[in-house]
Amino acid sequence: xxxxxxxxxxxxxxxxxxxxxxxxxxxxxxxxxxxxxxxxxxxxxxxxxxxxxxxxxxxxxxxxxxxxxxxxxxxxxxxxxxxxxxxxxxxxxxxxxxxxxxxxxxxxxxxxxxxxxxxxxxxxxxxxxxxxxxxxxxxxxxxxxxxxxxxxxxxxxxxxxxxxxxxxxxxxxxxxxxxxxxxxxxxxxxxxxxxxxxxxxxxxxxxxxxxxxxxxxxxxxxxxxxxxxxxxxxxxxxxxxxxxxxxxxxxxxxxxxxxxxxxxxxxxxxxxxxxxxxxxxxxxxxxxxxxxxxxxxxxxx
Amino acid sequence: xxxxxxxxxxxxxxxxxxxxxxxxxxxxxxxxxxxxxxxxxxxxxxxxxxxxxxxxxxxxxxxxxxxxxxxxxxxxxxxxxxxxxxxxxxxxxxxxxxxxxxxxxxxxxxxxxxxxxxxxxxxxxxxxxxxxxxxxxxxxxxxxxxxxxxxxxxxxxxxxxxxxxxxxxxxxxxxxxxxxxxxxxxxxxxxxxxxxxxxxxxxxxxxxxxxxxxxxxxxxxxxxxxxxxxxxxxxxxxxxxxxxxxxxxxxxxxxxxxxxxxxxxxxxxxxxxxxxxxxxxxxxxxxxxxxxxxxxxxxxxxxxxxxxxxxxxx
Numbered sequence: 001x002x003x004x005x006x007x008x009x010x011x012x013x014x015x016x017x018x019x020x021x022x023x024x025x026x027x028x029x030x031x032x033x034x035x036x037x038x039x040x041x042x043x044x045x046x047x048x049x050x051x052x053x054x055x056x057x058x059x060x061x062x063x064x065x066x067x068x069x070x071x072x073x074x075x076x077x078x079x080x081x082x083x084x085x086x087x088x089x090x091x092x093x094x095x096x097x098x099x100x101x102x103x104x105x106x107x108x109x110x111x112x113x114x115x116x117x118x119x120x121x122x123x124x125x126x127x128x129x130x131x132x133x134x135x136x137x138x139x140x141x142x143x144x145x146x147x148x149x150x151x152x153x154x155x156x157x158x159x160x161x162x163x164x165x166x167x168x169x170x171x172x173x174x175x176x177x178x179x180x181x182x183x184x185x186x187x188x189x190x191x192x193x194x195x196x197x198x199x200x201x202x203x204x205x206x207x208x209x210x211x212x213x214x215x216x217x218x219x220x221x222x223x224x225x226x227x228x229x230x231x232x233x234x235x236x237x238x239x240x241x242x243x244x245x246x247x248x249x250x251x252x253x254x255x256x257x258x259x260x261x262x263x264x265x266x267x268x269x270x271x272x273x274x275x276x277x278x279x280x281x282x283x284x285x286x287x288x289x290x291x292x293x294x295x296x297x298x299x300x301x
Numbered sequence: 302x303x304x305x306x307x308x309x310x311x312x313x314x315x316x317x318x319x320x321x322x323x324x325x326x327x328x329x330x331x332x333x334x335x336x337x338x339x340x341x342x343x344x345x346x347x348x349x350x351x352x353x354x355x356x357x358x359x360x361x362x363x364x365x366x367x368x369x370x371x372x373x374x375x376x377x378x379x380x381x382x383x384x385x386x387x388x389x390x391x392x393x394x395x396x397x398x399x400x401x402x403x404x405x406x407x408x409x410x411x412x413x414x415x416x417x418x419x420x421x422x423x424x425x426x427x428x429x430x431x432x433x434x435x436x437x438x439x440x441x442x443x444x445x446x447x448x449x450x451x452x453x454x455x456x457x458x459x460x461x462x463x464x465x466x467x468x469x470x471x472x473x474x475x476x477x478x479x480x481x482x483x484x485x486x487x488x489x490x491x492x493x494x495x496x497x498x499x500x501x502x503x504x505x506x507x508x509x510x511x512x513x514x515x516x517x518x519x520x521x522x523x524x525x526x527x528x529x530x531x532x533x534x535x536x537x538x539x540x541x542x543x544x545x546x547x548x549x550x551x552x553x554x555x556x557x558x559x560x561x562x563x564x565x566x567x568x569x570x571x572x573x574x575x576x577x578x579x580x581x582x583x584x585x586x587x588x589x590x591x592x593x594x595x596x597x598x599x600x601x602x603x604x605x606x607x608x609x610x611x612x613x614x615x
Contacts, residue, residue, distance in 0.1 A: 027416060030412045030416055030417075031416075031417070033408075033409065033412060034409065034412060034413060034417060034424060037405075037409055037428060037488070037489075037492075038424060038427045038428065040485070041427055041428055041430055041431050041485075041488075041489055042427060042430065044431075044439060044442045044443070044446075044485075045430065045434075047442060047446075047453070048438070048442050051445070059445075060445075060448065060451035060452075061451075062451060062456060063456065064453055064456055108333045108334070111330045111331075111333070112330055112331045112333065112334055114330060115326065115327040115328075115330035115331045116327075116331065119326065119327035121324075121327040121328065124327070127331060127335075131334060134338065134342065137342070137346075137593075138542060138545070138546055138592075138593055138596050139546065140546040140548075140569055140572070140589060140592065140593075141346070141349070141589050141590070141592075141593045142342065142345065142346070143572070143573070143576070143589070144349055144352075144572075144576050144582060144585055144586050144589060145345025145346055145348050145349035145586075146341060146342075146345050147576070147577075148345060148348055148349070148352075148359065148582065149340070149341065149344065149345045149348070151359060152359060152362070152363050153363075165337075165341070166337060166341035166342075168333065168337060169333040169334040169337050170334075171334070174331075174334060194323070199319075199322060200322055200323055200326035200330075201326070204330070225433050228435070229433075229434075229435045229436060229437075231435075231436060231437050231549050231553075232548055232549060232573075235577075236573075236577065248435060248436075248437040248438075251437050251438060251441070252437055252553060255441055255444075255553075265445075268441065272438040272441055272442065275435045275437070275438045276434060276435060276438050276439075279433055279434060279435060282433075283426075283429070283430060283433055287426045287429055288422065288426065290429075291425060291426070291429055291493055294493075295493060295494060295496075295497030
């Protein structure tokens with residue numbers, strides 16, 4: 001069924017007559033196909049914003065309300081009540097973990113990527129291959145063992161560290177950085193800085209970091225989004241007290257995930273929006289950067 | 302890379318601070334990864350392998366485990382447990398979401414690339430949106446759409462004189478309802494992967510085909526598909542590995558038990574429940590290793606399918 005538009009497209013793309021071809025039924029069908037995909041991608045976001053502004057009893061009205069209401073303040077108040085006033089604290093918890101994860105990941109991954117890109121040292125190839133191989137371990141296999149280390153050895157359970165420390169220097173980030181630095185920075189630049197008397201770490205902070213801003217943005221957004229959305233990790237590491245809870249955990253509780261008692265749909269939707277807004281903001285500013293950064297890595301591979 | 306065994310080695314090998322820090326720098330710079338890997342991955346993985354052969358409740362503390370040999374694995378692979386059911390559910394939901402994902406994403410990317418190039422950035426930005434969205438938040442929204450009496454989907458069906466459909470209550474329907482969310486979240490990501498693969502194909506190839514009188518359909522079939530194989534392999538691998546670990550969508554939408562009849566209980570959920578609800582760490586470890594083997598096997602099948610009949614290795 002999905003290949004239908006292509007079949008119709010057969011007569012369309014004649015480069016000889018590009019002026020007229022947009023009218024052809026094949027092209028219109030293809031345009032509709034793409035427009036439908038975009039529409040369906042956006043609809044759930046539109047609905048969550050509309051619902052978050054409706055009074056709780058109108059969210060499920062029949063026929064459905066599809067335009068914004070004026071119950072924002074009311075729903076916000078309900079959300080605060082449903083979380084015993086901790087909703088914004090939980091927003092901050094998620095933000096705190098995501099920011100720390102992002103800052104540390106950027107630092108350690110670019111440092112290691114720089115080393116793999118710009119130095120020749122004994123064991124380099126073996127070390128890099130090893131790092132790539134660790135990417136083959138499915139994250140799921142790590143769930144139980146990392147809980148056990150946090151719980152029985154380090155006794156970090158319930159603290160934010162459990163979520164940002166283990167991934168500070170991760171294989172994906174190092175790989176991404178190394179690929180970028182190899183192709184973007186000439187070695188002569190490093191040599192020149194060295195002749196000027198810079199230390200190796202000085203070269204990294206003063207020469208390399210300013211020149212790799214685009215890929216820092218890519219990895220930064222990916223890390224931030226991954227951390228912000230990390231539900232399972234927080235669940236396993238038991239950040240489950242009101243003051244330590246992250247936003248996704250709180251969101252699950254407010255829907256009654258654990259107790260099956262729903263607090264309130266207005267409150268729930270307000271929290272859904274609160275969870276999604278930072279992602280949308282980042283997305284507006286950096287989506288192009290992230291898309292090109294991520295896919296260029298995939299192509300070069 | 303070629304001169305990797307030649308660190309600067311001046312004739313007079315007198316020790317200087319500058320030279321020492323230059324030689325040590327790469328080791329220092331890469332050490333955080335290895336330290337973190339040792340503490341948070343290698344040691345835990347070994348521990349989990351050890352536990353797979355033991356019976357242990359973490360509340361009993363370290364050391365208070367009992368060796369049970371292959372019993373955990375036998376229990377998982379036997380008929381008494383939900384391991385097979387959960388694996389079956391996982392694969393089924395994975396197919397229901399994964400196959401349409403690529404069947405839609407590939408033509409979509411082709412159409413965008415061939416005919417709507419002017420809007421490519423805008424369109425891929427919009428399609429990227431579902432991918433970065435919070436799974437918990439979006440699953441709640443889908444859950445509301447699926448609501449039996451008051452949801453938007455059943456309202457629309459009612460306008461056509463159909464329904465109501467019990468999306469989340471009929472065990473046979475549950476995998477479709479969950480699969481739809483997964484499909485929605487990842488179609489755009491695959492479109493973006495395929496678009497970047499398409500951009501890497503030289504225009505000359507298409508021009509030569511046009512000169513030879515190839516139709517759009519022929520170009521898609523004989524040029525695009527073969528040259529896109531490496532990217533397809535990559536995208537398929539991501540889908541397989543991701544779907545086999547599916548957790549958040551069914552967990553949020555259906556609850557810990559996987560909904561009515563456990564039709565939405567995936568392997569990841571079953572392992573999670575065994576480990577953190579039943580506190581049977583040894584058994585859960587054994588199952589996660591079995592799932593790892595399953596993921597590995599499926600990746601190998603994928604690899605085999607892509608590497609035979611003359612396909613270029615990615």
